[in-house]
Amino acid sequence: MESGSGALLTDVDGNTYLDFVAGIGVASLGHGHPALQQALAEQSAKLTAGSFTTAARVRLLKRIADNAPSPELCQTQLYSGGAEAVESALRLARAYTGKFEILSFWGAFHGKTAGVLGLMGSEFKHGLGPLAPGQILAPYPDCYRCPFALSPASCGLHCVEFTRQTLKMQSTGSLAAIVVEPIQGTAGNVIPPVGWLGAIQELARECGALLICDEMITGFGRTGQLWGQQHFAITSDIITFGKGVGSGFPVSGLLSTKEIAQSDPWSRPSFSSSSYGSGPLATAAADAVTRVIVEEKLSDHAALVGEELRQALQSLADKYPFVDEVRGKGLLLAFELVRDKKSRIPLPKSQCEQIFQLCLRRGLLTMSYSPRVRINPPLVITREQALEGVAILDEAFGEFLMHSSAS
Numbered sequence: 001m002e003s004g005s006g007a008l009l010t011d012v013d014g015n016t017y018l019d020f021v022a023g024i025g026v027a028s029l030g031h032g033h034p035a036l037q038q039a040l041a042e043q044s045a046k047l048t049a050g051s052f053t054t055a056a057r058v059r060l061l062k063r064i065a066d067n068a069p070s071p072e073l074c075q076t077q078l079y080s081g082g083a084e085a086v087e088s089a090l091r092l093a094r095a096y097t098g099k100f101e102i103l104s105f106w107g108a109f110h111g112k113t114a115g116v117l118g119l120m121g122s123e124f125k126h127g128l129g130p131l132a133p134g135q136i137l138a139p140y141p142d143c144y145r146c147p148f149a150l151s152p153a154s155c156g157l158h159c160v161e162f163t164r165q166t167l168k169m170q171s172t173g174s175l176a177a178i179v180v181e182p183i184q185g186t187a188g189n190v191i192p193p194v195g196w197l198g199a200i201q202e203l204a205r206e207c208g209a210l211l212i213c214d215e216m217i218t219g220f221g222r223t224g225q226l227w228g229q230q231h232f233a234i235t236s237d238i239i240t241f242g243k244g245v246g247s248g249f250p251v252s253g254l255l256s257t258k259e260i261a262q263s264d265p266w267s268r269p270s271f272s273s274s275s276y277g278s279g280p281l282a283t284a285a286a287d288a289v290t291r292v293i294v295e296e297k298l299s300d301h302a303a304l305v306g307e308e309l310r311q312a313l314q315s316l317a318d319k320y321p322f323v324d325e326v327r328g329k330g331l332l333l334a335f336e337l338v339r340d341k342k343s344r345i346p347l348p349k350s351q352c353e354q355i356f357q358l359c360l361r362r363g364l365l366t367m368s369y370s371p372r373v374r375i376n377p378p379l380v381i382t383r384e385q386a387l388e389g390v391a392i393l394d395e396a397f398g399e400f401l402m403h404s405s406a407s
């Protein structure tokens with residue numbers, strides 16, 4: 001790729017592509033946004049290193065606090081990568097509770113560094129052991145393929161009770177935190193049923209543990225609310241964020257309450273800082289990006305365009321036998337590619353890759369190379385572009401169907 005503008009990318013041969021990926025939720029403002037360009041150009045001419053307080057940093061920290069899910073969440077510490085922020089959140093929870101165990105979920109992804117690798121609920125970690133001790137995993141409510149073969153309409157949130165029992169049997173009684181994605185991104189933009197996140201928060205309380213919502217993908221506007229947890233009417237004790245907050249510049253962070261952030265030793269000078277976290281370039285970038293998201297109400301835009309996109313994708317699911325379970329909140333959407341809707345057996349990877357290529361040749365970059373197709377375009381995508389992307393998917397699916405019924 002050579003350049004981009006909004007939701008469009010241009011390669012070195014001059015071909016253009018509509019971007020339904022956005023660097024997996026990173027490019028919130030899309031590509032080549034003038035506000036980010038100007039902030040970085042101006043800041044790089046003035047001051048580029050050192051953990052100094054700059055005007056941009058003050059504006060950024062105030063904006064994050066002003067737009068937090070609750071006024072108590074007002075203390076921010078910045079980092080440069082997602083895993084780094086989640087690891088710091090774990091250290092903070094340990095410092096606050098004096099305990100050490102962490103519960104996460106099947107399908108979870110919190111990064112690849114040693115402190116979070118064991119919290120990953122997938123085969124990604126195979127071959128990378130040994131893992132850190134004190135990490136416990138329980139099933140996420142992936143209702144399309146419920147691990148208990150139950151249905152959300154009648155299961156009574158059986159998975160919450162199972163998690164409670166899992167903790168009883170596997171924990172040493174020293175749970176510091178439950179870390180959870182309000183909507184699981186890497187697992188396939190999986191949305192938990194109503195009531196689940198609240199019940200998990202209740203479980204954390206029962207155990208004297210903190211609830212950490214990892215909002216790396218769901219944070220700052222993507223889901224049609226500023227924070228993913230707002231869809232589930234809860235406020236976590238700690239939020240981790242990153243990705244779209246810098247729209248390409250590496251910035252991440254955690255947000256918590258004054259009481260929790262004062263925990264010793266996390267709060268001691270230099271105990272929770274990092275070389276780049278609050279650097280002048282990072283804070284200038286995140287200041288510009290979050291300003292545009294808030295001022296231009298991009299979360300409302302994500303809600304509106306996302307709903308139209310979801311409905312258009314649903315019409316594809318109604319039309320094609322291999323497209324199922326369209327789901328989404330705002331511009332965090334997904335659908336399943338399956339052999340058939342009854343068995344729900346995922347389409348083999350080679351066939352998904354075929355669909356990926358069919359889309360790419362028509363000018364759509366989308367994550368259809370695996371059967372849980374995640375759709376997370378830049379928040380600035382226009383309604384017309386979103387519908388054009390669905391039209392390309394329609395053509396690609398049509399051609400795929402013709403080929404697969406012929407073979």
Ligand SMILES: Cc1ncc(COP(=O)(O)O)c(C=O)c1O
Nearest residue numbers: 081082083109110111185214216
């Ligand atoms: C929910 C979540 N947490 C943490 C991470 C890790 O972020 P990074 O790749 O910046 O370390 C990711 C990355 O995809 C993520 O989706």
